[in-house]
Amino acid sequence: MVFSEEEITHLYRIYKTVLQMLRDRNYVISETEVNMTRQEFTSTFGDHMKREDLVISRSYKNNPDDKIFVFFVNDAKIGVKTIRDIIQRMLTENVFRGILICQSPLSHHGRAAVSEMASKCRLEVFLEDELLVNITMHYLVPPHQVLTDAEKKALLNKYTVKETQLPRILMTDPIAKYYGLRRGQVVRIIRPSETAGRYVTYRYVV
Incomplete structure (x- = not known):
């Protein structure tokens, strides 16, 4: 799948907001990353990028062992299996905090899957549209x-x-x-x- 110029701009804006958000939460993010231009974004991920390629893993400034994952998913609607696979990856890699960026709201079953694992890890859910601008x-x-x-x-x-x-x-x-x-x-x-x-x-x- 090849994204249109508009779709690439859409993802670039979201990705940049996510980096700013992680920086403001005191995760290790460089100024170079935060100031990435759209052209640099395309050069990094390519014209044939997939949302899964945008996954981010960072450590907390004061504790390198405290990490966070940010997941982007290609599917417009995310199923329970996808959520469980994401959570399983987090647990396997001893990462207990994650952010899931969705194109549309999770279903009732999807929200339940996130809640079921809340005692083991925390998975925050954002819609892409919520991250187009840094509020x-x-x-x-x-x-x-x-x-x-x-x-x-x-x-x-x-x-x-x-x-x-x-x-x-x-x-x-x-x-x-x-x-x-x-x-x-x-x-x-x-x-x-x-x-x-x-x-x-x-x-x-x-």
Whole structure:
């Protein structure tokens, strides 16, 4: 199968957003990769590229053993077998976090297959259309910073509050999905302020 110029541009934009997303999650991504041009993308993967060729494997900056896979699938509709094969590959290679990029939403059985393995590995699911642009680069989206466990503890002690008393952000929120936030984490949001220069708020992930 040969992709049209429009389809190659479509995949290039998605691939670039995924690299930016991994970088923002503190995985090892070089500036050269993030700044890859469309021509370099085509030169790397060829005119006859398949989505499976775009698979990405990266290590976490602070822990080389903590890895993540990103899978692209050719099939417009992904079956349960494909999901199980992907999860089996992750487990075989001792990778316990993955991202699946789909052309269309998973079926009920597909979502169930992902949930069944949640105790062994975490597979996040994104639609291609969700990654055509990097939402964190929109001028209306303020910077978000994920707190470490130590930073979260210090914040709660400083204000003598329980985590559940903080304002909330849903795991399904586009920003929470972008950063791969999990329940119980806290994110710092920095907004501009005309009086103070900046205004900092926090959100608890539910």
